[in-house]
Amino acid sequence: MLLCRVSAVSQTLARWGRRSQRGGGGLLLHRALSFTSSRWQDVSSGEGSAQPAEAASAQRLYRDTVLLPRTDFPMKLTGQKLLERELEIQKECGFADLYSWQRERKVKKEFCLHDGPPYANGDPHVGHALNKILKDIRNRFEMLRGRQVHYIPGWDCHGLPIELKALGEMGTSGLSPLQIRQKARAFAEAAIARQKAAFQRWGVMADWDQCYYTYDGAYEAAQLKVFQEMHSKGFIYQDYKPIFWSPSSRTALAEAELEYNADHVSRAIYATFPLITLPPKIASEILLLTGLESVSVLVWTTQPWTIPANQAVCYMPNAQYSVLKRADNSQLLLVATERAASVAALLGTELESVGTFTGSQLEGGICKHPTIPDKEVPLLPANHVTMAKGTGLVHTAPAHGMEDYSVASQFKLSVECMVDEDGKFTELAGPELQNLSVMTEGTDKVISMLKDCGALVKEEQCVHSYPYDWRTKQPVVIRPSKQWFINTASLKEKAKDALQKVRVLPESARGSLLAMLDRRTYWCISRQRSWGVPIPVFYHRETGDPLINKHTVSHIATLFKEKGSDCWWELPIETLLPAEVLKKDNGSGPVTDYVRGVDILDIWFDSGASWAAVLEDSRADAYVEGKDQIGGWFQSSLLTSVAVRNKAPYKSLVVHGFAVSEKGEKMSKSVGNVVDPDAVINGGKVSMPAYGADVLRWWVAESNVFSEVQIGPSALNSARDGIGKLRNTLKFLLGNLQGFDPRVQAVDPKEMHYIDQYMLHLLREYSIKVTDAYSEFDAGRAIRVLQAFIARDVSSLYFSIIKDRLYCDPKDSLGRRSCQTVLEEVLDGVTRSIAPILPHLAEEVYLHAPGHDQGETLFKSGWIKSSSVWRRPGLEEAVEGACAIRDSFxxxxxxxxxxxxDLTVAIEPGLLFELMESLQEEPSSTTSQLVELMMVARVNLTSKLPRDLPSDALLSHGTFLINLEGGVIREDSAYSIAVVPTSAARCPRCRRYTAESADCLCPRCQSAVSQAH
Incomplete structure (x- = not known):
């Protein structure tokens, strides 16, 4: 026997290894065979093709003795029945209590997925579905495999969008901050209720009564603790500097609150600043080259309205600059040498180079401001000057540019703001410009003034990327304002170091995270609105100096925890800043010398502090959000946690794409391509059937979530069809397990047929692959592994081979019970493996499946239970060797x-022959395991082909390479096959060609029928 031979070859082998390669016809091809279920449909229906009447009569006689599948599990559920069944399953299987149940059980390991708060400003959409279902798939998987899941859903409840929607057309006129907050809270609560109901309908597992909300007093108190810690460490400060300002919202914005409109059109201009003091290092040289003619510096800007705020013109120290003479009017212009050709083309004239200098030689030059009489502006070096566009000389208005402000800080330039909160020029800009909107009529007027004084050289339209307020979709301006900031420059290196220890999926997103950190030198966290957490600062009535320290903030945090942040407006100053708290700060004067601040915190600080309120001292195993959070929640969470705890709040980041239409377009109500998840589940008004929640979940799982995720009829129909095919397989499995109880009727693997043992081996490999896929947040791979396993291993290979034994062997025979044991294991393994994605279907199958008591649910019974016992020495080689021979046949x-x-298989003595002998001990058989695998009438197993083969015999040859334990046992075996039509008759019951005559049962069926009676 095989195992004796193996022992003789090497007694030290603990197990047989997997083959690493095959020769000849040895590749295992799991092909669909002609021997299909139609054979059994004929038996059950009594119908057949061109058969004698007596044969058909005999088949009808034995029809009831064939053990065909029987189950009340429906093949298909559609429409209202599908929706009702999903809701029944949620109730019957305790979906609402599952999270609490798993939190109460005692387990060794915890899996913490921290929920990024969706914004409470509207109805649930497919982006929510993508995110929440993706998280739920991982949470359910972790719970099934024995982890205690920590997942507390949350909502981001503050901020301008909610405030604006709550106020609607009313605006803020006549409303107090408390009235505005009351309306905003009510709006947010209504949105939360709608979103929460949708998440529950999608089957998302959580304790929905224990969520976190950023407007809760306890949450706000935890947030203030983070604020106080960062302030005490010097990371939070107040300053007067340029920030992004939204005139349409009348508030400061952070980088994360901007959208960049790539199609924005600006009126770009080229303007001259006459040189009135030549650079000392080259003054004599310029005079020599140009005579007494004046030279003008040529600048380019896409924001002409900032010209009145100009304080300098910047150059690049290492670049080359030329004085160019226009051929059309002899004007002398100073331009970067590298930009000369482009400027000449733009002006439509030749530019003759009069002289060339290095940028550093321009030091000390002074220009005349073109529109403000008697104002002089210096030429200054700056590293932000580039040669990509313009003239290589940059107009610098420190009040209206971040890089310009850096220059002003270095050279002590004035930073005067000429623009008010409505985006209009103030009186500082002069009477001609005062009250004009800078982006429209203000720009018109400045260009007109430049033209009148002869400084306008050229105007052009420039299409470029420009920042917009992400809520109002209106352009923003940069203007200086006294605000509160986080010094992210001092946190940047710490944050980068912390990020290096974080796993990022996909890894390509790490570069974007680092780039976002690099771009952000400071973070403006104050907002000039009412709906949010007030910045806990008091200002002296006379001096305006801020009062903020650990005593004042701790006191406010305590009040917020008890009463909520409305108390900032409700309580008197004496309660907010009692005398004893003021005394701790050594404050001078009475409490009434102070007023409370009116700014609120940026909502990115709100949500970025969620780790403090939800995770406390621990770190989440994962944050899972869309790619827009690379510059948002991922970053604000990282910066606040690193500042307070010197570590990232997450161990891994999963960054998914956006949901888009099937054409790849962004969803828009105006375009009409929005897919409503409620319509997906319950059916829509226009050609949208009721797909149910599991189809929505399958769509999420099947998608490549690391790119843009398309949704529409094609994607949803594909998901529905995928589930339909799966139901078909599950129905077959359930139907063949009718009356089988694995707890008392299961067969020990060692007593099973080899093909049954092999199926368990494949099931074990499948369980390993699908577990790995879920562990990598790759539900799409889990589905592909599932579909390949069912199509190739289960349906095409195993089902086609075992149907005869399953249907026609005696009901309680070892062979049939062996087969049913495997089918039950496959059913159980497949059902558990799909459960994270399709919880409704999984529980529905579990309700019909044998082997457990009524009332048990799948999600309380664990993950796939594969066993190492299913891996047996020689098993894989025996079955795959037989399949290789079958492929040749x-x-x-x-x-x-x-x-x-009839098949004659000739194999030279050796390992392959012994492998086949383990499947068929006798030289010739119609009932051996080898016959079953070959699916033929008879197999003759011999060491050489007989000489007296019939003339019509078909011959074929092949080789099968056995390669075990990395080549320790290696044997390349040749085989030959002779195929001849069988002389046996077709059995009227099993329809195999193993009977003596057409009206006579084969020996196996005789035994089965006699046992049945």
């Missing part, structure tokens, strides 16, 4: 029914 009878042939 099938290729010799293309399109023919394998059941009508």
């Amino acid at each position: 099938l290729s010799s009878i293309p399109g023919k029914n394998a059941a009508q042939y």
Whole structure:
């Protein structure tokens, strides 16, 4: 026998290894065979093709003795029945209590997925579905495999969008901050209720009564603790500097609150600043080259309205600059040498170079401001000057540019703001410009003034990327304002170091995270609105100096925890800043010398501090959000946690794409391509059937979530069809387990047929692959592994081989029970493996499946239970060797029914022969395991082909390479096959060609029928 031979070869081998390669016809091809279920449909219906009446009569006689599948599990659920069944399953299987149940059980390991708060400003959409279902798939998987899941859903409840929607057309006129907050809270609560109901309908597992909300007093108190810690460490400060300002919202904005409109059109201009003091290092040289003619510096800007705020013109120290003479009017212009050709083309004239200098030689030059009489502006070096566009000389207005402000800080330039909160020029800009909107009529007027004084050289339209307020979709301006900031420059290196220890999926997103950190030198966290957490600062009535320290903030945090942040407006100053708190700060004067601040915190600080309120001292195993959070929640969470705890709040980041239409377009109500998840589940008004929640979940799982995720009829129909095919397989499995109880009737793997043991081996490999896929947040791979396993291993290979034994062997025979044991294991494994994605279907199957008591649910019974016992020495080689031989045989009878042939297999003595002997001990058989695998009438197993083969015999040859334990055992075996039509008759019951005559049962069926009676 095989195992004796293996022992003789090497007694030290603990197990047989997997083959690493195959030779000849040895590749295992799991092909669909002609021996299909139609054979059994004929038996059950009594119908057949061109058969004698007596044969058909005999088949009808034995029809009831064939053990065909029976189950009340429906093949298909559609429409209202599907929706009702999903809701029944949620109730019957305790979906609402599952999270609490798993939190109470005692387990060794915890899996913490921290929920990024969706914004409470509207109805649930497919972006919510993508995010929440993706998280739920991982949470359910972790719970099934024995982890205690920590997942507390949350909502981001503050901020301008909610405030604006709550106020609607009313605006803020006549409303107090408390009235505005009351309306905003009510709006947010209504949105939360709608979103929460949708998340529950999608089957998302959580304790929905224990969520976190950023407007809760306890949450706000935890947030203020983070604020106080960062302030005490010097990370938070107040300053007067340029920030992004939204005139349409009348508030400061952070970088994360901007959208960049790539199609924005600006009126770009080229303007001259006459040089009135030549650079000392080259003054004599310029005079020599140009005579007494004046030279003008040529600048380019896409924001002409900032010209009145100009304080300098910047150059690049290492670049080359030329004085150019216009051929059309002899004007002398100073331009970067590298930009000369482009400027000449733009002006439509030749530019003759009069002289060339290095940028550093321009030091000390002074220009005349073109529109403000008697104002002089210096030429200054700056590293932000580039040669990509313009003239290589940059107009610098420190009040209206971040880089310009850096220059002003270095050279002590004035930073005067000429623009008010409505985006209009103030009186500082002069009477001609005062009250004009800078982006419209203000720009018109400045260009007109430049033209009148002869400084305008050229105007052009420039299409470029420009920042917009992400809520109002209106352009923003940069203007200086006294605000509160986080010094992210001092946190940047710490944050980068912390990020290096974080796993990022996909890894390509790490570069974007680092780039976002690099771009952000400071973070403006104050907002000039009412709906949010007030910045806990008091200002002296006379001096305006801020009062903020650990005593004042701790006191306010305590009040917020008890009463909520409305108390900032409700309580008197004496309660907010009692005398004893003021005394701790050594404050001078009475409490009434102070007023409370009116700014609120940026909502990114709100949500970025969620780790403090939800995770406390621990770190989440994962944050899972869309790619827009690379510059948002991912970053604000990182910066606040690093500032307070010197570590990232997450161990891994999962960054998914956006949901888009099937054409790849962004969803828009105006375009009409929005897909409503409620319509997906319950059916829409226009050609949208009721798909149910599991189809929505399958769509999420099947998608490549690391890119843009398309949704529409094609994607949803594909998901529905995928589930439909799966139901078909599950129905077959359930139907063949009718009356089988694995707790008392299961067969020990060692007593099973080899093909049954092999199926368990494949099931074990499948369980390992699908577990790995879920562990990598790759539900799409889990589905692909599932579909390949069912199509190739289960349906095409195993089902086609075992149907005869399953249907026609005696009901309680070892062979049939062996087969049912495997089918139950496959059903159980497949059902558990799909459960994270399809919880409704999984529980529905579990309700019909054998082997557990009524009232048990799948999600309380664990993950796939594969066993190492299923891996047996020689098993894989025996079955795959037989399948390799079968492939050679099938290729010799293309399109023919394998059941009508006798097969003679000749193999030289060796390992392959012994492997086949383990499947068929006798030289010739119609009932051996080898016959079952070959699916033929008879197999003759011999060491050489007989000489007296019939003339019509079909011959084929092949080789099978056995390669075990990395080559320790290696044998390349040749085999030959002779195929001849069988002389046996077709059995009227099993329809195999193993009977003596057409009206006589084969020996196996005789035994089965006699046992049944």
